Amino acid sequence: MSASVQAFPTIALIGRHASPGIAEPLSRLAAFLVARGHEVLLEAETAQFTPLPGYPSAPAAELGRHVTLAIVVGGDGTMLWIARQIAPFDVPLIGINQGRLGFLTDIALSDMETALGAMLSGGYVEETRTLLEATLTRAAAADSQAFALNEVAVNRGALGVMIDCAVAIDGRFVYAMRADGLIVATPTGSTAYALSAQGPIVDPAVAAILLVPVAPHALTNRPLVVRDSVVVEVSLLRGKDASLHCDGQANFPLSEGDRVVVRRAKHRVRLLHPHDHDHFAMLRRKLHWGETPERLRPGNA
Known part of the structure; x- marks a missing residue:
């Protein structure tokens, strides 16, 4: 064998x-x-x-x-x-x-x-990625649970009305925010939805969780990067037709008063890559860093 x-x-x-x-x-x-x-x-x-x-x-x-x-x-x-x-x-x-x-x-x-x-x-290299566990707590229903490799997101509904939410870390109040939503992301998810919301790109080897507001009403609500051992709690204060999304695949409707608790899951995701895998070369290639836009190339008016 x-x-x-x-x-x-x-x-x-x-x-x-x-x-x-x-x-x-x-x-x-x-x-x-x-x-x-x-x-x-x-x-x-x-x-x-x-x-x-x-x-x-x-x-x-x-x-x-x-x-x-x-x-x-x-x-x-x-x-x-x-x-x-x-x-x-x-x-x-x-x-x-x-x-x-x-x-x-x-x-x-x-x-x-x-x-x-x-x-x-x-001939491979192995890395492990953080997985998030999200628990949705409601007053009139049983708790729901889901996992996410990229992000847990609380978003406004289709009506276009902003949501108000309160954020706590390890039981301590951080801020209240009015926005289209809030993304709680892993470093893996920093190149996904969080990136489109102007979040930072974080090396997947960094033990961190990202909190990235989506179109916040106040420009002072900036992305936060915290250690991945914390527990993040997002409480929906106001918002019709809001929803909770995990990796854009597991979806739950939200009502005012609902709480979403996000923590690092006890399991991690194991990825195998070719022996010459280079994370930053991959980012450079996928995100077209350093490339000249087509319209600026010689011969293109």
Whole structure:
């Protein structure tokens, strides 16, 4: 048995099943892994919408019980979804980018076999990412709980009316704010929704939580960066049709008086990257740092 099979005997495949053309790379990847001696298990929805005969499947919430590695073919949205499901089982993830930006799915589809061949032979670097746990507390209903790898966001509704909220850290009042919303983000999420709200980009190795207002009424409500061991409490003081979003995927309606408590989850997300992975080179490439705008290039009037 090869060293790669010993390290990762059973590998889960998760695809962005709504994406046209996903069947071909998934089929190619499954055959590649089997040829190397690995067992392949498909995520249940991937198996349903992208039939690959001959491979067993399991629901996303159960995958971590049966595999030693999970490979995602899709975009960051697919990666966020499966990361929340698999984190409690301490199973590492590899991302193959079939989406757009791909901050988490950092291997190009065209490089899939070459990159994975090296990684499965031990040529990888591992990092862990903070996961957030959000608890919604209501006066007239049971608590709800969700997890987020990018961010927990409290947002105004579709009516366009600002919300008023109060923020406390470790039980101590910080400020009251009127804004379109508030984002509580991880360093991973600093390049997602928080970035569009003028939040800072934070190295994912930094143990921090970001509080980023969305279109605040007062310009003095600036982003805050705090240690990730704190407990952040957001109380909705006023706001019709407001909502709570976790990674833009788990959504809950909010009413005045509701409280959202956000803390670092006890589980972390494990990511594997190619051995030459460079976070800042990735940012430079994805965010086009230092590139000359097309209109300013020679020959373009």
